[in-house]
Amino acid sequence: MAEVLEERIQKLLDQRLELVDRLTNLRSMKDETSSRVYERIKNDYEVQLDTVLGSIGKEKGALVSKVDQLSVQIDKFEKSHQEQTDAVDELQIRARLREHDENDPEFQKRLESAKTERNKTANELDLLRSELGELRKVLRDVDDATVGRAGAAAASVAEEDADEITESIDELDLEDLDEQLAEDLEEADAPDGVKCPSCGHANPAQNPFCDECGAALVGGDDDLAVEDFDLIDDDDLDL
Numbered sequence: 199m200a201e202v203l204e205e206r207i208q209k210l211l212d213q214r215l216e217l218v219d220r221l222t223n224l225r226s227m228k229d230e231t232s233s234r235v236y237e238r239i240k241n242d243y244e245v246q247l248d249t250v251l252g253s254i255g256k257e258k259g260a261l262v263s264k265v266d267q268l269s270v271q272i273d274k275f276e277k278s279h280q281e282q283t284d285a286v287d288e289l290q291i292r293a294r295l296r297e298h299d300e301n302d303p304e305f306q307k308r309l310e311s312a313k314t315e316r317n318k319t320a321n322e323l324d325l326l327r328s329e330l331g332e333l334r335k336v337l338r339d340v341d342d343a344t345v346g347r348a349g350a351a352a353a354s355v356a357e358e359d360a361d362e363i364t365e366s367i368d369e370l371d372l373e374d375l376d377e378q379l380a381e382d383l384e385e386a387d388a389p390d391g392v393k394c395p396s397c398g399h400a401n402p403a404q405n406p407f408c409d410e411c412g413a414a415l416v417g418g419d420d421d422l423a424v425e426d427f428d429l430i431d432d433d434d435l436d437l
Contacts, residue, residue: 279316282319
């Protein structure tokens, strides 16, 4: 049962590794492949990989169950082996205390039978421990495939996304960004100022004209209506 399970899982692990390698190699051919063909092949491999990983996940449940069963069996055999070892030791100690005659054929038969049972259990215990070790190794491989390194294809996709982001950053005009940042900082330094409609310079709110280019400012204190001035009528002049 365990051997068949291991063989089935190992086959799936081999398929998973093959698909991951294909995806990795495909990515190295991206620049020389049309985008349509590239995406079609990549999607095909990714679907196959998802299917294989799903199958591995299902087999993992059976594998974990088998590991648990073996662990329970080993515990039982270990207890039996300990009891049988104690039985052999007890017979030998009683013989040394002269409770039994070591040369008595009946005693020798009992002692030999006890040793045979103990050795048989020890051999079976070794086989179970070996089988458990193999299953745990396969289980680690499954964990690596489905958890630790299942993202090999995903990592390849993430790397593609990272390349696209890098290309987008490279296309940015850093000089324009610096100028925009300087303008933003200048506006931040004068939050109550008036921006010049001509050159964009930020001026104090009370300025009627731009400090930078001299243009009239809209919204400045110079934007006063005529009635705001107290004009002197010519008739009121004292000639």
